[in-house]
Amino acid sequence: MIDQIVRSARPSDLPVLLEFEQGIILAERPYDHTLKPDPISYYDIGAMIGGEDAEVAVVEVDGRLVASGYAKKKRSRHYLKPEYHAFIGFLFVVPEFRGQGINQILLDHLFEWARSNDLPEIHLTVYPKNESAVRAYEKVGFKPYIVEMRMNLDETS
Numbered sequence: 001m002i003d004q005i006v007r008s009a010r011p012s013d014l015p016v017l018l019e020f021e022q023g024i025i026l027a028e029r030p031y032d033h034t035l036k037p038d039p040i041s042y043y044d045i046g047a048m049i050g051g052e053d054a055e056v057a058v059v060e061v062d063g064r065l066v067a068s069g070y071a072k073k074k075r076s077r078h079y080l081k082p083e084y085h086a087f088i089g090f091l092f093v094v095p096e097f098r099g100q101g102i103n104q105i106l107l108d109h110l111f112e113w114a115r116s117n118d119l120p121e122i123h124l125t126v127y128p129k130n131e132s133a134v135r136a137y138e139k140v141g142f143k144p145y146i147v148e149m150r151m152n153l154d155e156t157s
Contacts, residue, residue, distance in 0.1 A: 002061050004102060006109045009049050009056040009068070016065045017045050017058070020092040031127035034152075043090055048072065055113040056090070059102050067093040067102045071110040073119060085121040086114035107140055 009017060021042060029035055048054040048070055059067035069091040076085050088110055093102050114122055124142065126133050 002097075002100060004066075004105055005060045006057055006105050007060065009045075009058045011046070011049055013058055013065060014046055014049070017056070017068055017090075020065075020068045020094075021045065021090065023094075024090065024092050028127060028130070031129050043070070045070070045090065055110060057106055057109050057113075059093075059106050061097065061102075066097040067091075067106050069106045069110055071113050071119075071122075073117060074123070076121075082120050084119055085123050086110070086117070086119040088122055088124045091124075103136065104140065 018041075025035070025038075025040060025042065045056060049056050053073040054070055055072075056070045057068065058065050069088060071086045071088050073084055074087045076083055088107070091103065091106070093106075111122065114120075122142075123145075124137065125148075126137060128134065128147075
């Protein structure tokens with residue numbers, strides 16, 4: 001078992017976190033042909049670090065950042081309860097550290113942040129064909145809730 005430290009991200013972590021973001025985009029490209037060509041960015045991680053309504057977390061092993069994720073307070077749809085929930089994203093583990101329980105300690109940290117901010121529910125999005133990610137999220141207790149669908153009117157079948 002390796003010694004892991006989970007902590008809130010600092011502005012000085014941003015260069016590595018931007019590399020992690022590109023790793024996420026690279027992994028998700030096969031699932032979404034509508035992504036623009038590189039370079040693209042999904043998140044404004046710099047703005048979330050230290051933000052009031054978000055927690056960006058990292059996991060360190062021997063002083064090296066090996067994982068990241070965030071939880072962000074979001075308003076639920078006006079007809080749903082609870083009024084607010086936590087949305088989790090930016091989950092990334094460096095490939096050589098996968099399968100060592102790092103994602104779980106990261107998620108536990110984000111879940112605790114949500115609880116301490118009175119957010120009783122967690123949401124996330126995942127490409128349904130990304131079966132390894134779906135399995136990982138189901139393993140920690142997530143369940144499918146709603147399926148978002150789309151149709152491109154410019155494409156022919």
